[in-house]
Amino acid sequence: MQNIHLQGTKMATHSVFRDESKLDINYIPQKLPHRETQHRLLSEFFSFILRCPERMAQRVIITGDVGTGKTALAQHFGANITSEANKKGLKFSYVHVNCREFRGSLQPILHRAVTVFRPNYPARGYSAEEILDTLMQVLDEEEATMILALDEFDSLIEKEGSDAVYKLTRLQEIRQGKPQRLSFVFIMRDLKPIEKLDESARSTLQRSIVTLQRYDKLQLIDILTDRVKMAFELGTVPEDLVDLVAELAFSETGNARFGIELLWRAGKYADAEDKGAVQAECVRMAVSSIIPGLRRSELVSLGLHEKLFLLAVARYFKENEEAYVSLSEIEKDYAVACEEFEVTPNSHTQVWNYSQYLAKLGVLRTEVAAAETRGRTTRLSLPSIPAVELEKELSAALRSQRGD
């Protein structure tokens, strides 16, 4: 997990975490919500490994944006197929290598695969071709099959180009008549790097593709709710807070990993202040530690009433632990702020305009929800800037504008 900097930290008396390792980037959950279809498809592509190993080999591409679960899907599938193969007494290995870890260089990537069976195989002094030959020889000796998953495959394409891809994908053709032992899963964000390859290398790749779409907000809520149950103590993360984190993750291209990291950071802020529960302010602090919030220059450029409106929002979230507030509620606080700075408050329509403008700037988020009694209401949230910080900055800016 990444480092987090907390000023004046002390250990929480009651941590909000039950098991924070469940929020670690490398943790693979037992079930992957909303990826069941893709998992089944992947299992179908490789079903021959359990039915008739050595008779064929497969090459599958998993593609999808950041945080869409490519790595988790591949590793989850790898664990499942390994367990099924073991039950059947088959000699099978799933090896997952992140190509970027080796700067896209084929030689150490293949070395990693060889060391599964020959842990002391020399790491240096031998070419990628020699190691690939060794890998096939070792698989023959062991009478084993292997799926080699090459994560961030684009870095290998970038570094090694068409030749390396050609070597990997045409391997079985050179070994005609021999058992087919090595299959591949190529994992990449999009298929653009493949377009750079030679026609011959490209044609060997684009056959079986599993595409992962971005998660929508409801899917993210399911994923985050699962993680909250596993990682946090009961009742320490309110439901609307999961909503807020899901919304933030959704706006970050549906990135589930971002949402999970936010949960972890928010939990850390909650523990650092010994709050006993994760609050919306902890999420805001977590966000501001990951992505920059409103820059001071942008704050100065806001109009007087926009500043007053935002001040009302900041004060509301500073005083209240909810993640959302209705526009009508903020309007009252806005009127109080106007009185404080001796300004006449503007009309409801104008206030609504301020909320829309600030949402466009990315300072606020707005959504239309059903009102408690009848009709619809605009709900506001302050996702990425700590309310305490924002109030401080706005009060200072307004006082200076008034000439204090």
Add this chain to the structure above:
Amino acid sequence: MIYTLGSLNVSDIARRLKMNYASTAEHLQILESEGILLLHTYGRVRMYRFNEGSPRAKAVANLIEVWELKP
């Protein structure tokens, strides 16, 4: 060392024993001819491993285990 670590290549064994390559290779060839070690060649890489099927190798393994027991 080979008994404990599994298969190793000649250079690795030489480095661990702080011996030169030629002497190491010579000793390994003798152990191989006595059936105590097995040689596997992967292209230019020559890796030796313990011959678990050989009675002589088993006797050597027993000796190592007894030797390493604390008195």
